[in-house]
Amino acid sequence: MSSYCPVVISKPTIQQVSLELRDLLAKLSKEAIAQRGKFTVAFSGGSLPTTVAAELTKATDVDFSAWYVYFADERCCPHDHPDSNYLLVKDEFLSKVDVPASQVFAINPELVGDPERAAADYAAKVKETVPVDNQGMPLFDCLLLGIGPDGHTCSLFPDRPQVKVSDKIVTHILDSPKPPPPRITLTLPVLNHARHVAFVVTGAGKAEMLESILVKRDQSRPSALVSPEHGMLFWILDDAAAQRLPADLLAKSSAVSHL
Known part of the structure; x- marks a missing residue:
C-alpha cells in the first residue's frame, strides 16, 4: 500500500x-x-449521488457518452426498489x-435473491469492461465513496470478514449491520x-468519525484503509464535516490543482 497522503479539501457549503x-x-x-x-x-x-450530480449534470465540457458507470456496492434488491443504489444514481x-x-x-436483478452469485456475476462484468493489470485487478479511473457513522465505506463494515477479502474483486454480505442485510x-x-478515489462527506454528524479516520488513523475503520496505489486520494468535505480537523491538514487549493 502506498504512503497515506490524502488531499483534504473543505468547502463552506454542499453546493x-x-x-x-x-x-x-x-x-x-x-x-x-x-x-x-x-x-x-x-x-x-447514500447522499453521495445527489451531491455529485447537483453541479456535474450541468457541465457542458464533459463527454458523458464515454463514461462507464459502476456501483461500488449495491443492495440486493430490484432496480426499482427504494433501497437500490442504481435507482438513486x-x-x-x-x-x-x-x-x-x-x-x-448494475447488479443483475435476476440474482438479487442469491448474493454470492450476484457478486460473482458483477465481478465478471467488471473484469470484462474495466482495464485490468497483469494480476487481473481492475483499474477504475475514479471511485466515488462515502463513509458511514461507523467508518464503513462501500459495504465494508468494521470487524466483518469482507474487509479482509483479498482473493475476489467483488464479495457479498448477508448480514449487513445497516439494512437491508x-x-x-x-x-x-x-x-x-x-x-483515483474521492471520498465525499458532508454534515456535522460525520465530524467525529472524520477526525478518527484522518487524524487518529484508526485502522479499525475500513475507510481509513483506503489508500490508492496508482493515483490520488481526495477527501472533499463541507465545513460542518471538517470542523474537528486541524487547519494544517486542509489543502489550500482545489482538487484539480493536485493532479
Missing part, C-alpha cells in the same frame, strides 16, 4: 462541494478519455446526462488499485 466535484470529475474524465477512450467511475450510495444523475444504457453496469461490494484491494 461548493458539488462544484469541486464537478471540476475534479471533468478533468479526470477528459484525461482518461484522451488516454484510454473511456472513463470508468463507480458510485456508492439513475434518478439523480443518469436520467440527466447522456451515458449510454449499455455503459451502465444482503449486499455486494467491491473489495478493499480494488479500492486501492483505483487510479
Whole structure:
C-alpha cells in the first residue's frame, strides 16, 4: 500500500462541494478519455449521488457518452426498489446526462435473491469492461465513496470478514449491520488499485468519525484503509464535516490543482 497522503479539501457549503466535484470529475474524465477512450467511475450510495450530480449534470465540457458507470456496492434488491443504489444514481444523475444504457453496469436483478452469485456475476462484468493489470485487478479511473457513522465505506463494515477479502474483486454480505442485510461490494484491494478515489462527506454528524479516520488513523475503520496505489486520494468535505480537523491538514487549493 502506498504512503497515506490524502488531499483534504473543505468547502463552506454542499453546493461548493458539488462544484469541486464537478471540476475534479471533468478533468479526470477528459484525461482518461484522451488516454484510454473511456472513463470508468463507480458510485456508492447514500447522499453521495445527489451531491455529485447537483453541479456535474450541468457541465457542458464533459463527454458523458464515454463514461462507464459502476456501483461500488449495491443492495440486493430490484432496480426499482427504494433501497437500490442504481435507482438513486439513475434518478439523480443518469436520467440527466447522456451515458449510454449499455455503459451502465448494475447488479443483475435476476440474482438479487442469491448474493454470492450476484457478486460473482458483477465481478465478471467488471473484469470484462474495466482495464485490468497483469494480476487481473481492475483499474477504475475514479471511485466515488462515502463513509458511514461507523467508518464503513462501500459495504465494508468494521470487524466483518469482507474487509479482509483479498482473493475476489467483488464479495457479498448477508448480514449487513445497516439494512437491508444482503449486499455486494467491491473489495478493499480494488479500492486501492483505483487510479483515483474521492471520498465525499458532508454534515456535522460525520465530524467525529472524520477526525478518527484522518487524524487518529484508526485502522479499525475500513475507510481509513483506503489508500490508492496508482493515483490520488481526495477527501472533499463541507465545513460542518471538517470542523474537528486541524487547519494544517486542509489543502489550500482545489482538487484539480493536485493532479
